[in-house]
Amino acid sequence: MYQDLNGKVAVITGGSKGIGTAISERLGKEKMKVVVNYHSDEAGANQAVEAVKAAGGDGIAVQANVGSEEGVQKLVDVALSEYGTLDLWINNAGMENQCETHKLPLEDWERVINVNLTGVFLGTKAALSYFVENNKKGNIINISSVHEQIPWPTFAHYSASKGGVKLLTETVAMEYANRNIRVNNIGPGAIKTPINAEKFADPEQLQTTKETIPMQRIGNPEEVAAAAAWLASDEASYVTGITLFVDGGMTLYPAFQGGKG
Ligand code: BGC
Numbered sequence: 001m002y003q004d005l006n007g008k009v010a011v012i013t014g015g016s017k018g019i020g021t022a023i024s025e026r027l028g029k030e031k032m033k034v035v036v037n038y039h040s041d042e043a044g045a046n047q048a049v050e051a052v053k054a055a056g057g058d059g060i061a062v063q064a065n066v067g068s069e070e071g072v073q074k075l076v077d078v079a080l081s082e083y084g085t086l087d088l089w090i091n092n093a094g095m096e097n098q099c100e101t102h103k104l105p106l107e108d109w110e111r112v113i114n115v116n117l118t119g120v121f122l123g124t125k126a127a128l129s130y131f132v133e134n135n136k137k138g139n140i141i142n143i144s145s146v147h148e149q150i151p152w153p154t155f156a157h158y159s160a161s162k163g164g165v166k167l168l169t170e171t172v173a174m175e176y177a178n179r180n181i182r183v184n185n186i187g188p189g190a191i192k193t194p195i196n197a198e199k200f201a202d203p204e205q206l207q208t209t210k211e212t213i214p215m216q217r218i219g220n221p222e223e224v225a226a227a228a229a230w231l232a233s234d235e236a237s238y239v240t241g242i243t244l245f246v247d248g249g250m251t252l253y254p255a256f257q258g259g260k261g
Contacts, residue, residue, distance in 0.1 A: 001029070001030060002030055002229060002230075002232070002233035002234070002235060004233055004234040005027070005030035005031065005032055005229070005232060005233055006030065006031040006032075007031060007032070007033070008032050008033070008087040008088060009032065009033045009034075009035075009079055009083040009084070009085050009086050009087050009088070010027050010032050010033070010034045010035065010086075010087065010088040010089070010090060010232070011034075011035040011037065011075045011076070011079050011086065011088070011089050011090065011123075011127070012024055012027070012034060012035070012036060012037060012090040012092055013037045013066045013072075013075070013090065013091055013092050013093040013119065013123055014037065014038070014039070014066070014092045014093025014094060015034075015036035015037055015038060015045055015048050015061075015092065016036070016038035016039075016041040016042075016043075016044030016045040016047075016048060016061075017041060017044045017048075017193065017194050018191070018193030018194050018195060018221055019092060019143060019188060019191060019193055019221045019224050019225070020036075020048070020092045020093070020143075021044065021047070021048040021051065021221070022220075022221030022222050022224065022225040023090060023092065023143075023221075023224070023225045023228045023229075024036050024048045024049075024051065024052050024059065025048065025051040025052060025055050025225070026055075026222070026225035026226065026228065026229050027052065027057060027088075027228075027229070027232070028051060028052030028053065028054070028055030028056060028057030028059065029055040029056060029057070030057065030229055030232075030233075031056050031057050032057050032058075032088075033057060033058040033059065033082070033083040034049075034052050034057060034058070034059040034060075035059070035060055035062055035075055035078050035079045035082070035083075036048045036049050036052065036059055036060065036061050036062065037061075037062050037063075037064050037066065037075055037093070038061060038062075038063055039063070039064075039065060039066070039093065042061065042063065045061035045062075045063075046061050048061070049061045058083075060078065060082055062074065062075060062078050066091075066093045066115065066119035066122065066123055067114040067115050067118055067119045067122070068122070069122055069126075071122075072119075072122045072123050072125075072126040073126060075123075075126070076126050076127070076129075076130055080130075085136075086127065086130050086131075086136075086138075087136075087137075087138070087139060088138075088139045088140075088141070088232050089123055089124070089126075089127035089138075089139070089140045089141075090140075090141045090142075090143065090228065090232075091119065091120040091123040091124065091140070091141070091142045091143065091165075092143040093115055093116075093119055094115060094116045094143065094145075094161075095111070095112055095115050095116065095195075096112065096155060096158040096195065097112070097158075098154050098155060099154060100154055101153075101154070101156040104156060104157060108157060109156075109157045112157040112158055112161055113157060113160070113161050113164075116158065116161035116162065116165065117160075117161040117164040117165060117168070120142050120165050120168060121168060123140075124140055124142075124168070124172055124183070127140055128140075128172070128176065128181065131176075131179070131181050132176075132179065132181075136180075137180040137181070138176075138179075138180070138181040138182075139181070139182050139183075139231075139232055140172070140181070140182070140183045140184075141183075141184055141185075141186060141228055141231050141232060142165050142168075142169050142183075142184070142185045142186070143185075143186050143188065143224070143228075144162050144165045144166060144169070144185040144186065144187050144188075144243060145158075145162045145187055145188060146187050146188070146189045146245060146247050146250050146251050147159045147162045147163075148162035148163050148165060148166040148185070148187055148243065149166070149187070149243075149251055150250070150251060165185065166185060166243060169183055169184065169185045169241065169243070170241045173240045173241030174241060177240055177241075182231075182236070182237075182239065182240040183240060183241065184231050184236075184239060184240060184241065184242050184243070184244065185242065185243040185244070186224060186227050186228060186231070186243070186244050186245075186246060187243045187244065187245040187246065187247060187251070188219065188224045188245075188246050188247065189213060189219060189245070189246065189247025189248055189250035189251075190209050190212070190213060190218050190219065190247075190248075190250065191218065191219045191220065191221055191223075191224060191246075192218050192219065192220055192221065193221055196218075200218060206218070211254070212250055212254055213247070213248040213249060213250050213254065214248060214249030214250070214252055214254050214257060215248030215249055216248075217248060219246060219247070219248055223246055224246050227244050227246050231244065
């Protein structure tokens with residue numbers, strides 16, 4: 001637990017499932033007040049808010065499209081009207097679909113880039129504006145992926161969006177470092193979430209995925225949430241512009257395990 005987070009106010013995008021819900025709940029345990037954004041899964045967002053409250057924090061579910069300026073502004077407005085301030089912004093909303101690149105419809109490309117990259121830009125911009133205009137210490141965490149570093153065939157749009165998030169994070173971290181604003185990335189690997197439910201339900205695909213993970217197991221959303229809580233806290237006060245991979249070693253070139261090569 002991080003004492004300094006007690007009573008602070010967070011916005012998290014895409015909080016209605018998976019990693020977003022786990023982070024919300026963890027922030028609840030830290031006694032934070034959490035604006036839990038969702039796009040279409042209202043029931044999931046309400047459950048996340050219940051989990052935040054049960055854990056000891058406060059929360060509210062808010063529908064918004066993070067790929068639009070009005071959407072992210074609504075999240076800032078709710079944080080201010082409900083809780084009076086904003087301390088932490090977590091860009092978590094993301095989506096993926098598989099398709100060979102020569103067949104990838106432009107609409108799929110645009111949809112994924114809009115949520116995963118433009119959404120991170122817009123959320124970052126909205127949070128920065130509030131922090132700068134109010135001369136306030138601020139913290140931004142982006143949920144990226146191991147695929148900001150590892151190329152992922154048949155997921156060109158997803159990989160491109162995450163590569164973009166990496167350099168966006170580094171650039172903004174540098175730009176605002178002297179204003180008491182920290183900006184970091186978390187790069188989850190294969191995590192047990194709804195986005196992966198189908199894939200990991202198939203024993204063969206599960207085995208194939210495990211072979212890419214030196215620790216040979218799928219991660220839990222709570223393990224990503226623990227990294228988010230640390231980055232959010234003052235324990236990470238000298239950390240900005242990094243990607244903290246939470247991936248069981250997936251980014252370590254597992255094909256070379258055992259001295260192969
Ligand atoms: C994706 C997962 C995938 C993992 C490892 C994540 O970014 O969302 O679907 O299993 O990367 O490849």
